[in-house]
Amino acid sequence: MFEESGEDLTPISRLGEFGLIEHMTKEFVVHNPAVLMGIGDDAAVYAVSDTTAHVVTTDLLVEGVHFDLRYVPMKHLGYKAVVVNLSDIYAMNAKPFGITVSVALSSRFTVEAMDEFYAGVQIACDHYDVDLLGGDTSSSRTGMLVSVTAIGSANKSDIVYRSGANEHDLLCVSGDLGAAYAGLQVLEREKEVYLKNPALQPDLVGRDYVVGRQLKPEARGDIIRILREHGVKPSAMIDVSDGLASDLLHICKKSKKGATIYEDKLPIDHEVLLVAEDMKIASLAMALNGGEDYELLFTVPLEFYDKVKALKGITIIGHIVEEIAGVNLITANGSMVAVQAQGWNHFKD
Amino acid sequence: MFEESGEDLTPISRLGEFGLIEHMTKEFVVHNPAVLMGIGDDAAVYAVSDTTAHVVTTDLLVEGVHFDLRYVPMKHLGYKAVVVNLSDIYAMNAKPFGITVSVALSSRFTVEAMDEFYAGVQIACDHYDVDLLGGDTSSSRTGMLVSVTAIGSANKSDIVYRSGANEHDLLCVSGDLGAAYAGLQVLEREKEVYLKNPALQPDLVGRDYVVGRQLKPEARGDIIRILREHGVKPSAMIDVSDGLASDLLHICKKSKKGATIYEDKLPIDHEVLLVAEDMKIASLAMALNGGEDYELLFTVPLEFYDKVKALKGITIIGHIVEEIAGVNLITANGSMVAVQAQGWNHFKD
Numbered sequence: 298m299f300e301e302s303g304e305d306l307t308p309i310s311r312l313g314e315f316g317l318i319e320h321m322t323k324e325f326v327v328h329n330p331a332v333l334m335g336i337g338d339d340a341a342v343y344a345v346s347d348t349t350a351h352v353v354t355t356d357l358l359v360e361g362v363h364f365d366l367r368y369v370p371m372k373h374l375g376y377k378a379v380v381v382n383l384s385d386i387y388a389m390n391a392k393p394f395g396i397t398v399s400v401a402l403s404s405r406f407t408v409e410a411m412d413e414f415y416a417g418v419q420i421a422c423d424h425y426d427v428d429l430l431g432g433d434t435s436s437s438r439t440g441m442l443v444s445v446t447a448i449g450s451a452n453k454s455d456i457v458y459r460s461g462a463n464e465h466d467l468l469c470v471s472g473d474l475g476a477a478y479a480g481l482q483v484l485e486r487e488k489e490v491y492l493k494n495p496a497l498q499p500d501l502v503g504r505d506y507v508v509g510r511q512l513k514p515e516a517r518g519d520i521i522r523i524l525r526e527h528g529v530k531p532s533a534m535i536d537v538s539d540g541l542a543s544d545l546l547h548i549c550k551k552s553k554k555g556a557t558i559y560e561d562k563l564p565i566d567h568e569v570l571l572v573a574e575d576m577k578i579a580s581l582a583m584a585l586n587g588g589e590d591y592e593l594l595f596t597v598p599l600e601f602y603d604k605v606k607a608l609k610g611i612t613i614i615g616h617i618v619e620e621i622a623g624v625n626l627i628t629a630n631g632s633m634v635a636v637q638a639q640g641w642n643h644f645k646d
Numbered sequence: 647m648f649e650e651s652g653e654d655l656t657p658i659s660r661l662g663e664f665g666l667i668e669h670m671t672k673e674f675v676v677h678n679p680a681v682l683m684g685i686g687d688d689a690a691v692y693a694v695s696d697t698t699a700h701v702v703t704t705d706l707l708v709e710g711v712h713f714d715l716r717y718v719p720m721k722h723l724g725y726k727a728v729v730v731n732l733s734d735i736y737a738m739n740a741k742p743f744g745i746t747v748s749v750a751l752s753s754r755f756t757v758e759a760m761d762e763f764y765a766g767v768q769i770a771c772d773h774y775d776v777d778l779l780g781g782d783t784s785s786s787r788t789g790m791l792v793s794v795t796a797i798g799s800a801n802k803s804d805i806v807y808r809s810g811a812n813e814h815d816l817l818c819v820s821g822d823l824g825a826a827y828a829g830l831q832v833l834e835r836e837k838e839v840y841l842k843n844p845a846l847q848p849d850l851v852g853r854d855y856v857v858g859r860q861l862k863p864e865a866r867g868d869i870i871r872i873l874r875e876h877g878v879k880p881s882a883m884i885d886v887s888d889g890l891a892s893d894l895l896h897i898c899k900k901s902k903k904g905a906t907i908y909e910d911k912l913p914i915d916h917e918v919l920l921v922a923e924d925m926k927i928a929s930l931a932m933a934l935n936g937g938e939d940y941e942l943l944f945t946v947p948l949e950f951y952d953k954v955k956a957l958k959g960i961t962i963i964g965h966i967v968e969e970i971a972g973v974n975l976i977t978a979n980g981s982m983v984a985v986q987a988q989g990w991n992h993f994k995d
Contacts, residue, residue, distance in 0.1 A: 306756040306757070306758050306759075307756055307757035307758060308753070308756060308757070309751060309753070309755060309756065309757055309760065310753070311757070312757060317757070317760065317783050318781065320757065320761075321760060321764040322764070322781075324764075324768060325768055325771065325777075325778050327777050328772075328775050328776070328777050329743050329744070329775075329776075329777050331743070332744070332777050332779065335778065335779060335780075336778065336779070336781070340780065341744070341746075341779035341780045343743075343744060343779070345694040345695065345698070345700070346694065346698075349694070349695075351694070351700075353744070353746060353779055353780060353795075353797065354746075354780055355746040355748055355780055355781060355782055355793070355795060356748075356782050357748045357750055357782045357783075357784045357793065358784075359750050359784045359785070359786055359787075360787075361787050362784055362785055362786070362787075394678050394680070394692075395681070395690070395692060395702070397690075397702060397703075397704040397795055399704055399705075399706045399793055401706055401708050401791060402658060404657070404658070404659070406658060407655040407656055407657060408655070408656035408657070408658055408660070408661060408666070408669065409655050409656060410655075411658065411666065411670060412669075412670070415670040415671070415673075419673060419674055422674065422677070423677075426677050426678075427677070427678075428674075428676050428677055428678050428681050428684060429671060429674050429685065430681065430684060430685070430690035430692070430702055431684075431685055431689065431690045431702060431703055431704055432671075432685070432704060433704055433705050433706045433793075434666050434667055434706075435706045435707075435708045435711055435712070436708070436711050437708055437711070437791070438708075438709075438710050438711075438788055438789060439787055439788050440787060442750060442786070442791055444704070444706065444748055444782075444793035446702075446704060446746055446795040448702065448797075
């Protein structure tokens with residue numbers, strides 16, 4: 298009781314987010330044989346019958362770390378808080394059915410603001426056909442924090458892990474990359490303009506797509522359905538939340554494989570190129586390290602090449618190679634560079 | 647974007663915690679026929695097969711609102727954060743099997759502190775035979791916040807809701823009441839002493855039981871097992887987290903019944919009486935409104951009187967009456983007073 302902090306203590310920033318989770322959970326042993334996957338994928342997996350498994354995932358969103366209420370409308374925040382969790386469920390090739398939503402709030406928040414937030418949660422529930430199963434509310438000393446847990450269901454045999462990629466598999470990604478990050482840059486710039494001169498209106502003309510990708514991402518349940526309808530089962534899958542580079546490295550590490558991806562194959566929207574030019578940021582960096590795209594990155598056996606090639610909204614960006622070859626990007630001019638993670642480390646902010 | 651707050655906005659304190667949840671979720675409709683109970687009980691319930699249901703619950707613990715790290719050791723906090731959720735699972739007459747634990751932390755926290763926290767989580771997992779299925783970590787601008795979700799399983803027909811109490815049912819409670827609150831008072835007093843004079847050591851002699859009840863509560867899975875072994879199925883159940891008064895009112899409201907409880911039947915530990923005397927707080931108020939006891943309050947049909955009477959650790963404190971008669975306490979001197987909720991309202995702090 299009333300202990301003073303000693304010397305030789307380690308700041309959490311030294312481990313970073315992934316390091317912290319890995320460090321903290323390495324001693325945990327699984328008690329229940331029904332648990333097929335504990336920590337270490339987009340979601341945990343546990344059997345609920347001989348044929349059916351459930352998956353569960355959880356995410357925190359903290360004001361000032363993950364969102365800025367100076368430009369994020371409450372309704373969008375509610376929607377996004379749900380979507381980012383559903384994305385993890387889809388990334389297991391499962392279908393989400395329920396969520397819990399907990400919120401901590403400082404006294405500056407009003408009932409009307411919370412009505413907006415829950416309206417966004419409800420729109421997401423209706424759109425994705427999931428049920429709000431519970432939640433908790435509390436006051437906080439500063440700001441707002443949202444904690445969402447999502448649960449989904451799948452046939453046991455349909456679950457796709459990060460670890461299933463095989464040599465020669467095709468690397469595929471849904472939608473396009475870097476737009477959410479580009480949208481964030483636009484919003485941050487307009488915020489600065491506004492803070493300097495509140496009379497100026499934000500200029501988002503021609504940036505609707507990237508701003509929308511930042512404020513109102515979607516989880517790609519449609520891709521999961523399309524793949525199933527066409528009889529394509531991914532061998533490995535992850536959602537692109539931390540950036541293509543970071544998430545590709547997760548697949549490679551878990552699968553004990555390398556990968557080669559091609560710069561000129563990366564799907565990048567025209568608006569991202571405009572923002573990149575505007576902001577003097579390489580569009581490649583946005584696509585590789587931007588994060589928050591909530592697209593699906595997955596591998597499929599080579600035999601599915603023709604099928605996948607024909608599917609709208611899916612791009613083949615490379616292939617899986619042996620582990621020793623590493624994870625590399627072939628640039629547009631033909632040189633090879635190692636892919637490195639530059640995902641968020643909240644604890645270094 | 648960049649909207650200013652308007653006039654006529656409603657502070658959240660006007661609704662309080664239960665009011666906020668009720669207000670925010672009243673528009674939600676359940677999509678999935680597997681959901682047997684959404685919001686409105688200790689946990690949500692959804693069918694996972696013809697015979698089996700799962701239950702899910704979630705709780706936030708916020709530094710400065712729910713815990714004070716000046717006297718709560720990190721390991722105890724980790725343990726308690728798990729236990730308070732498991733208590734909700736048991737209150738549905740289900741068995742918990744998995745949890746997720748998310749933590750937001752300011753930069754003042756060290757890896758060593760988090761090691762202690764997760765050691766507490768792990769001890770709870772081992773003790774209650776549940777698995778850590780996932781979690782998230784994030785930085786926060788101030789302080790620490792813990793969000794835990796717990797999932798449990800039961801035969802569909804074994805689930806017990808708050809709404810099942812019938813007239814003439816016996817009202818029973820496990821363990822004793824008011825001790826966690828008494829422990830909190832002792833810890834708060836010693837904190838004040840320490841803050842005034844850090845050289846003084848805290849005096850907790852003879853207060854081990856109540857301090858333990860505050861710092862290291864247990865979830866009453868043992869009571870669930872004992873009742874099952876003796877063939878006693880409660881008709882309604884809730885865990886005593888907000889205080890006997892508040893939680894009894896929940897059962898009565900959901901069951902559309904009244905209740906009569908007897909002051910001289912309330913189980914109150916000797917140490918609670920000592921603290922009450924010491925602090926000049928009525929022990930009855932501690933037992934009725936203290937909260938955080940994490941005991942089970944349940945009703946059983948009158949036919950189980952002999953069985954329940956013989957069970958150690960369970961006390962019959964009254965019975966269910968018709969709704970019109972209200973919820974009343976018969977005091978030791980024979981007078982009748984209406985039971986009123988004085989549970990926490992975080993938003994009024």
